[in-house]
Amino acid sequence: MTTIMRRTFLGGSAMLGAGLLTGIGPRLANAQTGEITVTAFGGVWEEAVRKCFVAPFEAKTKAKANVSLGGPPQWLAQVEAEPAKPPVDVLIMTPDLALTAAKADLVDDFTVEKLPNLAKIPQQLTDSVKGKGTLFDYGVSGITYNKDRVKNPPKSFAEFVDRVASGEFVASVPSISYAVTPIMLIWSMAQALGGGANNVDPFFKAMEKMKDNLVFWAGPNDFFNHLSSGEADIGIYFDGRTWNHFDSGATWIDFINPAEGGALNGVAVQKPKNANPLAWQYINEVLDAKNQEQFAEIMNYGVTNVDVVYSDKLKPRITPWQQTQFPPYEEIAPVRNEWVDRWNREIGR
């Protein structure tokens, strides 16, 4: 019995392996004309990209857009490795990496001639990535809280710091292991408390005051767990993610854009140099008002085309980008490591 099982197993495994390996062939011959590779984050993001941008692009051009899931550091490394033949034709980037790509001259300039819909995107958002891309979607990091436990939430960062320091709340804030922490917490709070990119002392003083009433989240799901389990009452988080939790059934959650303005966390779209020219038509769809409206409706995040009209459900949720603080990424980049080092020495978590 055992012998038969063993032989069956080995034979079956060999056949399965050989069969699966035949999948290599078609992959090597996958490149076709009239086909581009675009990028997206996973989950609802990917579904929204397919529905709002890929579908209209394919309908208008009759070309195919393959969606590659992953993250900006991965795509940037891939373009750097093959700049003459980039494996992706459209990049979705965080602003800091978009600036890195722009400075390394890996991406093309955005002009209205190539992208008619660019005329409807505020110039400041295109300038923020040196004109080599533009922001098409954004979130705001502000104060998210549990309505059941916090009846009178703080309206500003300053009030947040004072009330957490006094022990009125336990707050959950991003730990230094989270990539955006230097922007969404260190710079944002320093700016709100009278400092800035060149002076983050106000932030570290605030953390010292609050230290007995803080817990730290390493990833967005940790934050939600802190609030749902009661480990924290309030914290620093994103608006869109807050509303996604609300729509998933966590109706006890709410968000406030602090009076000083929360940090804007934009998502940039870029085209690598030497990418398929069809990418311009796809990016034009990304910047289209109707497509962006649909995208915002699914994602609960703000979008940047000035012609976009948000639905009644979305209107009170979206913070206009003008009411946010625009992080000075170029000023932050050279001092970012210094902040991380100071965090490790003074906060350590």
Added chain:
Amino acid sequence: MRRDWINIALAAFVVLFFIFMLAPILVVVVVSFTAAGYVAFPIPGWSLKWFGNIFAYQPFIDALLVSFQVAIGATLLSCAIGIPACLFLARARGAWAGAIMTFLLSPLSMPMIVIGFASLFFLSWLGIGISFTALLITHTVVCLPYVIRTVAGVYAGVPRSYEEAAAILGANPAKVFWHVTLPLIRPGIMAGSLFSFLTSFDNLPISYFFGSSSTNTLPVVMLSYLEHQFDPTIAALSTLQLAMAVVALIVVDRIYGIDKMTVAG
């Protein structure tokens, strides 16, 4: 009497240790059956919908297939390269044999993210670029040491006289390998293949750099999903992966015996 207390304390320690190790996994398993649309523990109600969601999200299915293909491919290639290398190096004399063995095992001492990043640039320079072939080559590099380490360990314990006796009795080298050596090293091959498969299947740092619309593996898609989605689908997927690993271990145990493989490792 004192001995009884020591035994009770030891048993209590072992139980607590297992609870400490298994509790986080059990929480994930329980959460995968939640009726809520978000991850929270304890769960408000029971549902199987997140398991259904795995199969409704096509990138998971595509990535699962790629993960199986690359894990099986890298394991077969590791065996094809590693077993002959072991048979030769284990009996070879001289410092160079040790040096080659160390070289073959060296990916174990390198951070995988460094191997992934370096391989991306090197293979792109060679013109292989972001492709299934590149993914397979890089996975084979990191899976190879697991096959070599286990097969070499088993083969070193096989007396040379067994093969010599077969040769004296008239068996040619191919027959000696097929009828004598292979049956003796088979537990090592199975153990090495199992480690190799699991190393490849769970790998994120390497697969991350070679991800594309047709080469994304399951861990890459899971990470991307987890960063932007809050529902318990990832918990359900983790439970499914756990169940697959347990079934694989049971099958391998029935066929070869985990004890033999542990000794081999």
